[in-house]
Amino acid sequence: GENVEQHPSTLSVQEGDSAVIKCTYSDSASNYFPWYKQELGKGPQLIIDIRSNVGEKKDQRIAVTLNKTAKHFSLHITETQPEDSAVYFCAASFLSGGYNKLIFGAGTRLAVHP
Amino acid sequence: DSGVTQTPKHLITATGQRVTLRCSPRSGDLSVYWYQQSLDQGLQFLIQYYNGEERAKGNILERFSAQQFPDLHSELNLSSLELGDSALYFCASSFLGGSPQETQYFGPGTRLLVL
Numbered sequence: 001g002e003n004v005e006q007h008p009s010t011l012s013v014q015e016g017d018s019a020v021i022k023c024t025y026s027d028s029a030s031n032y033f034p035w036y037k038q039e040l041g042k043g044p045q046l047i048i049d050i051r052s053n054v055g056e057k058k059d060q061r062i063a064v065t066l067n068k069t070a071k072h073f074s075l076h077i078t079e080t081q082p083e084d085s086a087v088y089f090c091a092a093s094f095l096s097g098g099y100n101k102l103i104f105g106a107g108t109r110l111a112v113h114p
Numbered sequence: 115d116s117g118v119t120q121t122p123k124h125l126i127t128a129t130g131q132r133v134t135l136r137c138s139p140r141s142g143d144l145s146v147y148w149y150q151q152s153l154d155q156g157l158q159f160l161i162q163y164y165n166g167e168e169r170a171k172g173n174i175l176e177r178f179s180a181q182q183f184p185d186l187h188s189e190l191n192l193s194s195l196e197l198g199d200s201a202l203y204f205c206a207s208s209f210l211g212g213s214p215q216e217t218q219y220f221g222p223g224t225r226l227l228v229l
Contacts, residue, residue: 006156034217043116043204043220044157089156099170101147102218104157 002026002094006105014113019080021108023090024072032093033066033073034102039086047088048075080112117141118221120205126227132193135224139186139207145169146188147218148180151202163188164210195228202226 003026013019025033031052036044050057050064050073057064061080066073073092077084087109091102117140127133139146148160159172163182174180177195182188192199202225206218 032216036220041222043118043222045116045220046217049217091157096170099162101159101162101170101172103159104149106156 002096002103004090004092004103004105006090006108008108009106010109010111012111012113013080015080015082017080019075019077019084019110019112021075021088021090021110022072023074023092023105024070025092025103026071027092027094028068028071029095030071030092032100032102033064034091035064035075036089036091036104037086038089038107044089077110080110082112082114085110085112116219116221118205118207118219120203120221120224122224123222124225124227126229127195128229129195129197131195131228132191133195133226135190135192135203135205135226137188137190137205137207137221139188139205140219143207143209143219144186145208145210145216146182146186147206147208148174148188148190149204149206149220151204151223152198153201155201157204160190192226197228200226200228 006023034049038044063076090105119138145164149157160174162170180190202223204223205221208216
C-alpha cells in the first residue's frame with residue numbers, strides 16, 4: 001500500500017551540529033519527494049524537493065539525498081540554528097486513479113538548543 | 115506567506131453539528147487539496163479538486179464532502195461531527211495538480227475543536 005515512514009520522530013541537537021532525517025517509501029514508481037517545515041501555528045512550508053532523476057540536491061545548509069534502489073531519501077541540515085526548530089515532514093508522490101497525490105510521513109520534531 | 119488563505123482560523127463546535135471550512139488558492143492555481151492533521155499525526159490527504167472537478171480521493175469519511183467553485187475557492191463540509199474530528203485542516207494549492215512533481219503550497223490551516 002501507500003506508505004511513507006519517517007525517522008526519528010524527535011531529534012534534539014546542539015546549535016551548529018548537523019541533523020539528519022530519514023524516510024522510506026513503499027511504491028517504486030514514486031518520483032517526487034518534497035520536504036516541508038512546519039512551525040508552531042503555521043501551515044507546512046516547502047523547503048526543498050527532489051525528483052527521481054537526481055540523487056542529491058543542495059540549497060545552502062539544506063540537502064536531500066535519494067536512493068531509488070533502496071526506496072529511501074534523507075534530509076540533511078548542517079550548521080543548525082535555533083530557528084531550524086520545527087516539525088519536518090517528508091512526502092512521496094503516489095499514483096492513484098490516474099492522478100498523483102502526496103503521502104506524508106508522520107513528521108520529525110527537531111529541537112536545536114543554543 | 116504562501117498565498118493560500120483559509121477561514122476561519124479557529125472553530126469550536128459540538129458533536130453532531132456541521133461546519134464548513136473555506137479555502138482560497140494562490141492566484142493562478144487550479145488545484146486545491148484538503149488535508150487533516152490530528153494531534154501528533156502527519157498530514158492525511160483527504161481530497162483534491164481541479165478546476166471544479168474532483169480529481170483524487172484519500173481517506174475521506176462519508177460524513178465529509180468538498181467542492182470547488184467557479185472562482186476556484188473550495189469548501190470542506192464536515193457533518194455529524196465527532197470528538198475524533200478535532201484536528202487541524204489544511205488546504206493546499208498547485209497550478210495544475212496532474213503532475214507528480216508539482217509543488218503544493220499550504221495555507222495556515224483551520225483548527226477545529228469538537229466538544
